Amino acid sequence: MSITPNTLVADLGSLPPISRVATQILRLTSDPDCSVSELQRVIGSDQAIAAQILKIANSATFGMMREVRTLSQAIMTLGLNTVKSVVVASSAKDLYMRGATTPFQMAIWEHSLVSALAGRAIAKIFRFPAYDEVFLGGLMHDIGKSVIFIKYPDVYGKILKSVNDGQLDDGSQAEIDAFGFDHAMVGEALSDAWNLPRTFSQCVRWHHNPGGAEPENIVLASYVALGNLFALEVGKGIGKPQSLVTPKADALEHTGITEEALAAQREVVLDYLELDRVLITGF
Ligand SMILES: [Fe+2]
Ligand SMILES: [Fe+2]
Numbered sequence: 001m002s003i004t005p006n007t008l009v010a011d012l013g014s015l016p017p018i019s020r021v022a023t024q025i026l027r028l029t030s031d032p033d034c035s036v037s038e039l040q041r042v043i044g045s046d047q048a049i050a051a052q053i054l055k056i057a058n059s060a061t062f063g064m065m066r067e068v069r070t071l072s073q074a075i076m077t078l079g080l081n082t083v084k085s086v087v088v089a090s091s092a093k094d095l096y097m098r099g100a101t102t103p104f105q106m107a108i109w110e111h112s113l114v115s116a117l118a119g120r121a122i123a124k125i126f127r128f129p130a131y132d133e134v135f136l137g138g139l140m141h142d143i144g145k146s147v148i149f150i151k152y153p154d155v156y157g158k159i160l161k162s163v164n165d166g167q168l169d170d171g172s173q174a175e176i177d178a179f180g181f182d183h184a185m186v187g188e189a190l191s192d193a194w195n196l197p198r199t200f201s202q203c204v205r206w207h208h209n210p211g212g213a214e215p216e217n218i219v220l221a222s223y224v225a226l227g228n229l230f231a232l233e234v235g236k237g238i239g240k241p242q243s244l245v246t247p248k249a250d251a252l253e254h255t256g257i258t259e260e261a262l263a264a265q266r267e268v269v270l271d272y273l274e275l276d277r278v279l280i281t282g283f
Contacts, residue, residue: 005144005181005189008151021046022091023194029084030136030197036080040071043083049090053083085135085276089113092139096146102153104160104238108145111237114273115141118234119227121272125265126257128223137203137224140196144187144204148175155179164238171239172208184208211250222251226262230269 024042028034043050050071057074058067068074075083096109116138123131149156155178162168175182187204202217203224210221225247232241252259 002180005185006193008181008186009147009189009193012147012150021049022094023196025049025087025091026136026196026200029088030133030199032132034084036075039080039083039087040075043087044071049087052090053078053086056082056086081132084132088136089116089139092143095140095143098146098150102149104149104157105146107164107238108142108149111231112139112142114231114234114236115139115224115227117227117273117276118230118269119223121269121276122226122230122257122262122265123223124272125268126255126261128219128255130220131223133199133203133220134223134227137200137207137220138227140187140191140200141204141207141224141228142183142187143190144183144185147186147190148179148183152179160238166240169240169243171243182208208244208247209250210247210254218254222254225251226255226257234270234273 021042025039028039028042043053053071053074054068057077068077078086092112093109096112097105116135119138120131120135123134128134145156145160149160156175159168159171159174159178162174163171168174172182172184184205184207188201191201191204198214199217199220202213203221206213206217206221207224207228210218210225213221225244228237229241229244229248229251231237232239232244252262
């Protein structure tokens with residue numbers, strides 16, 4: 001029987017499944033009307049995440065005079081959006097880091113985080129209102145890579161190495177040649193299997209080809225694609241930005257952003273990255 005993205009995802013063997021808390025948080029925070037009390041309840045059920053939120057709320061960045069002791073104080077101090085970002089990034093990191101943690105997995109995770117932050121910054125700058133969804137989509141966009149790597153460490157490790165060394169330009173094509181599918185397809189199967197919202201699986205599936213997404217998700221997937229490109233441009237990730245010429249043209253067309261306008265905002269995006277990274281890389 002040939003392997004499909006669905007059978008691959010269904011048969012992850014001894015890998016620990018996604019934590020219930022992570023799924024709940026990913027679902028909850030993708031809803032713009034998510035209630036603070038519900039989020040607080042879910043965060044409170046995961047000691048590691050709750051401790052992280054408290055740590056950040058008490059960090060020097062926020063210059064608080066009094067110690068923040070409770071989760072609700074921490075949420076008020078940081079603001080709901082910051083809390084969501086920290087919590088979701090922490091959950092997503094757990095997903096990327098399942099199984100053995102290798103330099104490749106680390107690189108894929110860092111690339112996803114920078115893509116998410118850059119995508120959100122670009123969306124904010126160009127006034128796309130669903131910038132938090134761009135962040136979420138960006139965090140998850142390459143999750144399929146980590147699944148393929150866990151399942152086929154030798155074959156996929158060689159492909160990643162060739163892409164990393166610059167011997168191979170198109171990693172997705174190499175995946176299709178080796179397995180019959182690429183990481184975008186595996187990521188879609190995974191987020192469907194986890195019942196994550198449709199917007200997620202669409203961003204994941206179409207981040208190399210945003211025009212293929214369902215019409216209501218094309219612009220969202222395009223911003224995720226621009227974040228992905230930005231991450232490679234600043235040297236975060238396995239691959240070269242030149243490999244993304246077609247997705248870039250596709251994403252610019254669908255967002256209505258010109259190449260010049262995007263280039264003119266490069267420093268602003270870098271400033272956003274610097275600012276947001278402080279919050280998120282501490283765990
Ligand atoms: Fe990708
Ligand atoms: Fe990527």
